[in-house]
Amino acid sequence: MGRAPPIWSNEMEYELGPVPYEEACEQVGTPDYNVSRARHQCAMFIRQLERVFRPARPDSLSFVRKSFPHEFGTYFEVVAIVGHDDGSFSESAVPARWDYVAQAELLWWDRREAYRVALDRSEITADEIPPLYRRLMPTFPDSPEACGMALGEVPLVESAEA
Incomplete structure (x- = not known):
């Protein structure tokens, strides 16, 4: 399965993790790994990022959940896709904790x-x-x-x- 074509030319992708970086998340490979909760954590993180970076232009910034294979299963990350950079995204502004x-x-x-x-x-x-x-x-x-x-x-x- 190939990668989807870029949303914008010259886009950059930033893997931000599944949750804010100081928060606990579902860990693939652990006995109690809950894939549904892992997906929902990413969805909640995306909504939080949209609150933080609003009102970013939709043609220059979006957040998506991506899945990645691992020897113990599939894990998920939130990825920022930044188009023609207008300064609306900064990794340093990504929240450390849940709001x-x-x-x-x-x-x-x-x-x-x-x-x-x-x-x-x-x-x-x-x-x-x-x-x-x-x-x-x-x-x-x-x-x-x-x-x-x-x-x-x-x-x-x-x-x-x-």
């Missing part, structure tokens, strides 16, 4: 996965999964639930008394 929006996305994803696993093991029924985790991820930070979750105001598990 509050990405932290909320990660919390939501982990909680939804925990419910999915519990459902698969028949430990709970579908009706026991809170509505927040039965659908697609809320639009962080724009939905009220997402904003409340980021601020710690929306519980990750709904109370049985509610």
Whole structure:
């Protein structure tokens, strides 16, 4: 399978890693490697990078997830593709840590996965999964639930008394 043609002439690619460089990520080859979580971590990192580098011109900067073969499986990295350089991208501006929006996305994803696993093991029924985790991820930070979750105001598990 060949490489896709360049988006722009004279493009440069920068491999940024799967997550901010001071954060833990899924490690290919480890017994608990979760390929789905690895993909989602990259997607969340891409959204964070888009927040950091906004309003970059779409014709000069994009972030993509790429897969790479490894003797223990496939791993993923976020790659910055920089077209005709207008100064909109700097490796030194790549965040070291998750921002509050990405932290909320990660919390939501982990909680939804925990419910999915519990459902698969028949430990709970579908009706026991809170509505927040039965659908697609809320639009962080724009939905009220997402904003409340980021601020710690929306519980990750709904109370049985509610």
